[in-house]
Amino acid sequence: MARPSLRERRLLFVTGKGGVGKTTIAAGLAQALANEGTSVLLCAIDNRSDIGEAFGLSQLHFEPQSVSDNLSLMVMDTESALRDYLRINMKIPVVTKIGPIANAFDFVATAAPGVREILTIGKLCYDVRENLYDVVVVDAPATGHIIGYLAAPQAINALVRVGLIRNQTDWMLEILSNPEKTGVVIVTTPEEMPVVETLQLLKKLEDETTVQAAAVVVNRTLSDLVVPRDEPVLAGLSAKRPDAFTSSALDGLFEAARLSGAKNTVAHEHLATLRQGLDDDLSVIAQPYLFDCADASSIVQAVATSLGEEIQ
Amino acid sequence: MTSLREATTSSRILVTCGAGGIGKTTAAAALGVALSQSSERRVLVLTIDPARRLADALGLDGIGNDVTPVKEVTGPGELDVAMLDTRASWDSLIHRHAPDDETAQRILSNSLYQNITGRFIQSHDYIAMERLYELVQLQQYDLIVLDTPPSRNALDFLDAPNRMADFFSSRLLRWLTAPARGGIRGLAAKPFTQITDRILGAQFLSDITEFFVLLESMYAGFIERAREVEALLVDPSTGFLVISTLDEAPLHEAEFFIDELEKRKLRVYGWLLNRVLPASLSSPSLLLAMDELERSSLDDVATDLDVPLTHLSTVIKSLVMNARAWSNVAVRERQQISQLHSSVPLVAVPSLDGEISDLEGLFALGQRILDEPFVLEFGDVQRSESA
Numbered sequence A: 001m002a003r004p005s006l007r008e009r010r011l012l013f014v015t016g017k018g019g020v021g022k023t024t025i026a027a028g029l030a031q032a033l034a035n036e037g038t039s040v041l042l043c044a045i046d047n048r049s050d051i052g053e054a055f056g057l058s059q060l061h062f063e064p065q066s067v068s069d070n071l072s073l074m075v076m077d078t079e080s081a082l083r084d085y086l087r088i089n090m091k092i093p094v095v096t097k098i099g100p101i102a103n104a105f106d107f108v109a110t111a112a113p114g115v116r117e118i119l120t121i122g123k124l125c126y127d128v129r130e131n132l133y134d135v136v137v138v139d140a141p142a143t144g145h146i147i148g149y150l151a152a153p154q155a156i157n158a159l160v161r162v163g164l165i166r167n168q169t170d171w172m173l174e175i176l177s178n179p180e181k182t183g184v185v186i187v188t189t190p191e192e193m194p195v196v197e198t199l200q201l202l203k204k205l206e207d208e209t210t211v212q213a214a215a216v217v218v219n220r221t222l223s224d225l226v227v228p229r230d231e232p233v234l235a236g237l238s239a240k241r242p243d244a245f246t247s248s249a250l251d252g253l254f255e256a257a258r259l260s261g262a263k264n265t266v267a268h269e270h271l272a273t274l275r276q277g278l279d280d281d282l283s284v285i286a287q288p289y290l291f292d293c294a295d296a297s298s299i300v301q302a303v304a305t306s307l308g309e310e311i312q
Numbered sequence B: 001m002t003s004l005r006e007a008t009t010s011s012r013i014l015v016t017c018g019a020g021g022i023g024k025t026t027a028a029a030a031l032g033v034a035l036s037q038s039s040e041r042r043v044l045v046l047t048i049d050p051a052r053r054l055a056d057a058l059g060l061d062g063i064g065n066d067v068t069p070v071k072e073v074t075g076p077g078e079l080d081v082a083m084l085d086t087r088a089s090w091d092s093l094i095h096r097h098a099p100d101d102e103t104a105q106r107i108l109s110n111s112l113y114q115n116i117t118g119r120f121i122q123s124h125d126y127i128a129m130e131r132l133y134e135l136v137q138l139q140q141y142d143l144i145v146l147d148t149p150p151s152r153n154a155l156d157f158l159d160a161p162n163r164m165a166d167f168f169s170s171r172l173l174r175w176l177t178a179p180a181r182g183g184i185r186g187l188a189a190k191p192f193t194q195i196t197d198r199i200l201g202a203q204f205l206s207d208i209t210e211f212f213v214l215l216e217s218m219y220a221g222f223i224e225r226a227r228e229v230e231a232l233l234v235d236p237s238t239g240f241l242v243i244s245t246l247d248e249a250p251l252h253e254a255e256f257f258i259d260e261l262e263k264r265k266l267r268v269y270g271w272l273l274n275r276v277l278p279a280s281l282s283s284p285s286l287l288l289a290m291d292e293l294e295r296s297s298l299d300d301v302a303t304d305l306d307v308p309l310t311h312l313s314t315v316i317k318s319l320v321m322n323a324r325a326w327s328n329v330a331v332r333e334r335q336q337i338s339q340l341h342s343s344v345p346l347v348a349v350p351s352l353d354g355e356i357s358d359l360e361g362l363f364a365l366g367q368r369i370l371d372e373p374f375v376l377e378f379g380d381v382q383r384s385e386s387a
Helices: A022-035 A051-055 A078-090 A099-111 A113-129 A143-150 A152-159 A164-177 A192-208 A231-240 A250-277 A296-310 B024-038 B052-057 B086-097 B101-109 B111-119 B121-137 B156-169 B171-177 B187-200 B202-216 B219-234 B248-263 B284-295 B299-305 B309-338 B359-371 B381-386
Strands: A011-016 A040-044 A065-068 A071-075 A135-139 A182-188 A213-221 A283-288 B013-017 B042-047 B078-083 B143-147 B238-244 B268-276 B346-350
Touching (some): A011 A022, A011 A113, A011 A143, A011 A192, A011 A213, A022 A040, A022 A051, A022 A071, A022 A135, A022 A213, A040 A051, A051 A296, A078 A113, A113 A143, A113 A152, A113 A164, A143 A152, A143 A182, A143 A192, A152 A164, A182 A192, A192 A250, A192 B052, A213 A250, A231 A250, A231 B299, A250 B284, A250 B309, A283 A296, B013 B024, B024 B042, B024 B052, B024 B078, B024 B143, B024 B359, B042 B121, B052 B359, B086 B101, B101 B111, B121 B219, B219 B238, B238 B248, B268 B309, B284 B309, B299 B309, B346 B359
Parallel strands (some): A011 A182, A182 A213, A213 A283, B013 B143, B042 B078, B042 B143, B268 B346
């Protein structure tokens, strides 16, 4: 069966090694889908995420905030997810604030990591199951922690033998395991560790979870256009310093050329490693290095535009 | 203090910290290489998850939990490297603190233990501190460079020993484990047990309880160790180097970290801004040169270099386009740096060409970090670098 494309899926987890621009890509992807008329929920898992900034929100809440016709933003909060969960699934009326219970719960959840993760995954799957949005894009934890979330239903099955939470894992697994519904987008840069972690994560996804990779985004790709070629001419210019180039700052031009050249050489090597390790049908999307964008909002818009073209 | 080298002359522990993906591990290794080759100090670099290339650069076939000497470092000092293997360190910790072998075995085979040590984010933080203490006790090193785990919350690793101690002395834990210790839970506990029973199943709750009862036997050991680690961190010979790039998130993380370290009265040697573009790319003369180039006639140059004019124009055009692109970024970076506010000295090092693949590369980077003049007053970056 052919791998469903990114646009066919309804629950997209965007992950990647720290520092590769995972949050920006998640925001850009959500915006790109919203631009096409799809209703999108963008959910940050980390409450310290600054994803809201790009959309003019200083603070994210568990309750989704609409930022445009098709796009809403929220941040995951396990206590609120638990309250929702109790109300919807267990028919346990939450009369007052569950404060003290939540504290106790927090304690148990910290001790047994599967609990926190299952609530997060459960909330996301619920939104998909109930068709609250066409697509849910998740600014997910980094490569090192994402497996704990995606494998949470299995972890719970292994740890908890009975109880209501166990009965809930089946429908979650159904959504997570269906490649037409759920997919992981791995963000990398053309550098060593991000590529290594991408390949490791792909293997772990296969071995430890039921979730399929949907695409790999290579962020900060230099286009060949900006890498000045023709070494002989460059060498000639550098050696002869013709009169037209009186300014000593010609060095700056060469420094910039060297920088691009070096980055490009490194990038080609790691991209080759990446492609070699990927299944042929997994799409690799290049996201260009953004030289001209300064603020969060213009960066996200630029990413949305270029991703929008790529995922057509 | 005018440079990191000066600030760290008598330091025994140097902790590098910051967000993930900013070159922290490479910087720690580079500092280790530079200090062991430029002084007589015996240095240990304790790292978390080094890239293959970094291990190669150090001439190692992979780095294990055990301390490995870097033979290529030929003095005057010595360099050892060790990697933090969270799981192995936890296992040995359990063996050390458990009252007897049987308890140790029961803990090690508990499924909750395996979950906690494998996935509990803070467990990395705690074990890093634990391993640091162990290595200090060996008294084999003049300096230990500790590369910290990429913490989601920068505080986690500083608080890890205390949090572990709090955890064991918490009322909640006592209450949770009360039935197993022969006591009873009060009436107030009822809603909690009801809910957890329904959600998680009673079996799970009793598994948790059993696990903590076992762990409790090691309580005294944990508490004592937490105190010792804390003493190590506040010692005047321990200091932190906060690292970030100019990207938004790592920058915020660094500011937050410096703030918290200072609140705790811990010593911060400086703030290393990594992968900053070279100052020459933001210089006004570069911008002038580009205008000049676009206006000048290239006929003579083409003749001089013996290439067709159209070809030369294409090359020049791409040179200028490329330089403009980078200079946009570089100018933005300088503005960003000049707007930083911090009470600690700043060290800005440029992105190096390509990636570091050998010991010389690490040495050069380390020397650069150590000798780059401290910028003490913010807003002075441009001046001090062009001087």
